Amino acid sequence: MAAYLQWRRFVFFDRETVKEPAGPDGGAAGGGKPFALPPGVTVCDSGRGSLVFGDILGQIWFLSHTLQLSSFQAYKLRVTHLHQLKQHSILASVGEDEEGINPLVKVWNLEKRDGGNPFCIRIFQAIPGNKSTVVSCLTVHENLNFMAIGFADGSVVLTKGDITQDQYSKTQILHEGNYPVTGLAFRQSGKITHLFVVTTENIQSYMLSGKDYPRLELDTRGCGLRCSTLSDPSQDLQFIVAGNECVYLYQPDERGPCFAFEGQKLFVHWYRGYLIIVSKDRKSSPKSEFAGSDTQNSDKQILNVYDLCNKFIAYSSVFDDVVDVLAEWGSLYVLTRDGKIHALQEKDAQTKLEASHLLNLCFMASEL
Numbered sequence: 287m288a289a290y291l292q293w294r295r296f297v298f299f300d301r302e303t304v305k306e307p308a309g310p311d312g313g314a315a316g317g318g319k320p321f322a323l324p325p326g327v328t329v330c331d332s333g334r335g336s337l338v339f340g341d342i343l344g345q346i347w348f349l350s351h352t353l354q355l356s357s358f359q360a361y362k363l364r365v366t367h368l369h370q371l372k373q374h375s376i377l378a379s380v381g382e383d384e385e386g387i388n389p390l391v392k393v394w395n396l397e398k399r400d401g402g403n404p405f406c407i408r409i410f411q412a413i414p415g416n417k418s419t420v421v422s423c424l425t426v427h428e429n430l431n432f433m434a435i436g437f438a439d440g441s442v443v444l445t446k447g448d449i450t451q452d453q454y455s456k457t458q459i460l461h462e463g464n465y466p467v468t469g470l471a472f473r474q475s476g477k478i479t480h481l482f483v484v485t486t487e488n489i490q491s492y493m494l495s496g497k498d499y500p501r502l503e504l505d506t507r508g509c510g511l512r513c514s515t516l517s518d519p520s521q522d523l524q525f526i527v528a529g530n531e532c533v534y535l536y537q538p539d540e541r542g543p544c545f546a547f548e549g550q551k552l553f554v555h556w557y558r559g560y561l562i563i564v565s566k567d568r569k570s571s572p573k574s575e576f577a578g579s580d581t582q583n584s585d586k587q588i589l590n591v592y593d594l595c596n597k598f599i600a601y602s603s604v605f606d607d608v609v610d611v612l613a614e615w616g617s618l619y620v621l622t623r624d625g626k627i628h629a630l631q632e633k634d635a636q637t638k639l640e641a642s643h644l645l646n647l648c649f650m651a652s653e654l
Contacts, residue, residue: 298638299591299601299618304627307353321353322625330621332612333370334396337619337627340365344381346394351615358403360392367424374430376450377404380412380421387418391435393450407450414441414459422511425470427479432494434460434481436467442483446494460492460499469514473523473538480538482525484514489527491538504536512610513551520559521594528554528563545594552587557613558632560600561592564608589620591630601630 304321326342337349344361346368361381366389369378375396380389389412398405412421412435419439426433426449433445440463447455461467465485473480479494489505505527513528517535524535524542528551535542549565556562567586587608591601607623618630633641 293592293598295599295602296638296641297601298633298641299630300633301603302629302631304353304619304629320626323349323621323627324355324357325625327609327621329365329368330610330612331368331370332614332619333372334375335614336370337612337614338368338370338377340368340379340381344383346377346379360394361390367421369424369426371426371428371430373428376426376430378424378426378433378449380424380435387413387420389413389421391424391433395450408452410452410457412443414439414443414462417441422467423470425472427472427474429474432472432479432481434470434472434483436470436483438466440465440467440485442467442470442481444481444494444499461490461501463488465508468509468511469527471514471516471525473516473525475523482514482516482536482538484508484525484527486510489525489536491525491536493538502539505534505541507534510551513554515554515556515561517556517561518559521556526554526556526561533561533563545592547590547592549588552608553611555611555613557591557618559593559595561594562589562611562618563592564589564605564611 306319306321324347327339328342329340331338339347342364344359344363344365345357346360346365347355347357349355360379361383363382365379365381367380377394377396379392383390391410391412392406393408394404395407396404414437419437421435422438423436430449433449435443441459442461443457444460445455445457449455461483463485465487467485469484471482481492481494483490486508488508490501490503492499492501507529509527509529515526517524517526527534530550531548533545533547551563551565553564565588587605589603589605590599593600605620605622609621609623612619620628
């Protein structure tokens with residue numbers, strides 16, 4: 287177990303609140319004022335040159351690099367989940383068109399238009415069998431041949447085949463359990479596809495490349511919603527699960543190392559070799575594990591950027607009421623409940639080298 291309290295701390299990112307663009311003549315009209323997100327945002331994602339938001343009125347919003355907002359009516363009631371593909375102009379969403387527990391999955395082709403809006407190429411109900419239960423998480427494989435939906439009743443529904451076409455895909459219940467599903471992630475290694483499934487109480491992996499989808503239980507501990515992610519090849523595509531005492535890493539067939547990062551985790555993301563963790567202030571009152579990112583409390587929250595390979599903290603900062611952390615256009619964007627967007631831009635290599643050299647000199651001086 288690695289004790290992060292001994293890790294060196296750096297400031298390898300610059301923080302800046304995103305401001306509204308200046309007027310067309312270069313004047314200050316709008317410029318200097320913090321950019322404000324649309325009210326009622328419930329879910330976020332990013333990719334294909336946009337930050338993407340869903341709201342409580344059923345609209346999906348796109349924010350471009352030039353801070354131009356556009357939207358369309360995706361559902362009659364509300365949007366609850368979004369997954370933007372990184373390699374395709376395909377967006378998957380879950381939302382509701384009528385009251386009650388009737389979640390619908392809609393798949394959108396962002397390059398085709400229907401009356402000016404993205405073209406909806408597929409719609410189907412998101413329920414395991416005939417049971418009415420709430421969708422808890424959604425993920426889509428970048429090859430467009432797998433979609434997995436997790437539910438609060440412990441079920442996972444898998445769609446295999448071309449997810450953009452009804453006739454070329456098959457949907458089935460892959461997993462049934464007693465605990466809410468809190469995270470899903472596909473892992474592709476060569477021709478082998480695995481799906482990680484984490485609940486509040488356990489972690490499993492399914493091999494999807496063979497028959498019958500063999501399952502392996504990896505651990506009898508789980509995590510809250512949005513407290514799991516998949517690393518990139520620099521960390522061997524490991525599945526990362528953040529509990530309140532430790533962060534655990536998993537291969538499809540075994541548990542790997544763990545790191546003693548304490549604190550109640552709210553969000554976990556992976557970005558360019560860094561592990562991003564947003565956690566509650568330790569002084570704040572506890573809340574349920576499954577509701578890990580309850581947005582009704584307005585608390586100070588700490589964002590830490592960890593380099594697991596070199597064992598240092600690349601950045602640490604306090605935010606008010608974080609909604610989510612997105613990555614696009616070569617930067618991180620921290621969204622807060624007040625509608626503001628805070629950009630975290632990684633410093634260039636020379637600046638980071640100078641900062642680390644200065645810290646080493648200070649460290650050696652303190653040892654004398």
